[in-house]
Structures are given as structure tokens and as C-alpha cells.
Amino acid sequence: MEVLEAVLEARRLLECVTPLKTDCGRACGGACCQPDEDGQGGMLLFPGEEPLYADLPEGFSIREDDAVLPGAKLLTCDGFCARENRPLSCRLFPLLPTKTGAKMDRRAWAVCPLMESGKRGLNPAFVEAVKEAGQVLYACPEHAAFLDAIHAYNEQLKKFEL
Ligand code: SF4
Numbered sequence: 001m002e003v004l005e006a007v008l009e010a011r012r013l014l015e016c017v018t019p020l021k022t023d024c025g026r027a028c029g030g031a032c033c034q035p036d037e038d039g040q041g042g043m044l045l046f047p048g049e050e051p052l053y054a055d056l057p058e059g060f061s062i063r064e065d066d067a068v069l070p071g072a073k074l075l076t077c078d079g080f081c082a083r084e085n086r087p088l089s090c091r092l093f094p095l096l097p098t099k100t101g102a103k104m105d106r107r108a109w110a111v112c113p114l115m116e117s118g119k120r121g122l123n124p125a126f127v128e129a130v131k132e133a134g135q136v137l138y139a140c141p142e143h144a145a146f147l148d149a150i151h152a153y154n155e156q157l158k159k160f161e162l
């Protein structure tokens with residue numbers, strides 16, 4: 001599958017399903033959409049996703065961010081976007097696909113209260129959709145490399161956990 005086709009399919013799989021059966025953002029105030037204490041906030045775009053944001057709504061911008069991998073594109077936002085425009089990273093959060101399933105994304109510890117209860121606390125349909133999206137993404141070398149880089153970054157985060 002081509003890069004864009006794969007990301008669109010993964011986004012479609014996660015269009016209607018959410019981490020909890022109810023709105024998880026009610027309890028945390030939509031923490032994953034809020035800027036951090038430095039006024040920064042955003043999500044990495046997957047390969048092929050940047051052209052989908054050619055006409056950025058007001059309050060959104062895209063910049064390079066090398067924290068996870070060189071040349072990656074970070075979409076920053078004002079904390080609200082239409083559901084159909086959510087980047088794939090936002091749709092997957094706080095999970096991350098693996099080659100064989102899905103695991104909690106360590107980057108989410110900073111903001112997401114769902115991390116405490118882990119994968120078993122999530123909506124099973126959401127977990128399944130992330131796994132299916134992972135199968136689509138890992139079949140595409142660009143997405144596989146991108147996910148591998150995020151997993152490697154998350155392994156580094158282990159060093160900072162108590
Ligand atoms: S931070 Fe976690 S609980 Fe809160 S809205 Fe985001 S995914 Fe849901």
C-alpha cells in the first residue's frame with residue numbers, strides 16, 4: 001500500500017472509535033489537546049499526512065521537530081479540531097501500534113489519565129482498531145520506520161521513569 005493510502009486507511013479505521021466508550025476528555029479536560037506549560041502542543045504527523053493539512057485552519061501550524069526522528073513534522077494546534085481532521089497520532093493516542101498488536105504510548109504519561117489503567121482499561125473496539133491500523137501501517141516501509149523510531153524514542157523514555 002502506498003504511504004498516503006496507508007495513512008488514510010489507518011485514519012479511517014480510527015474515525016469513529018475512541019479510547020473509552022464515553023468521552024474520555026470530560027474527565028481530563030481534553031488534556032492531550034492542550035498546550036504544555038511552554039505553550040507548546042502538537043502531534044507528529046505520519047508520513048504522507050502533511051499534504052492533508054495544506055490549508056491549515058487558524059491556530060494550526062506545522063514545523064519540523066527532530067525530537068523523535070530527524071525531519072519529522074509536528075502539527076501544533078489551538079486545542080480544537082473537527083473530528084474528521086484529526087491527525088492519525090491523535091486518533092491513536094494513548095496507544096501505539098506494534099508489529100503484532102498495540103501498546104500504551106509512553107509519551108502519554110505526561111498528560112493522559114488512562115495510562116494508569118493501561119490497555120485493559122480501554123475500549124476493546126479502540127484497541128482492536130489500533131491493532132488493525134498497525135497491520136496496515138507496518139505493511140508500508142515508511143510507516144514501519146516511523147513507528148519503529150517512536151518505539152525507540154519511547155524506550156529511551158524508560159530511563160526517566162522512576
Ligand atoms: S489525555 Fe487521555 S483521557 Fe484525556 S482526552 Fe486525551 S486520550 Fe482522553
Ligand code: SF4
Binds near residue numbers: 032033034078079087
Ligand atoms: S490536532 Fe486536534 S485532536 Fe490533535 S491535539 Fe490538536 S486539537 Fe487535539
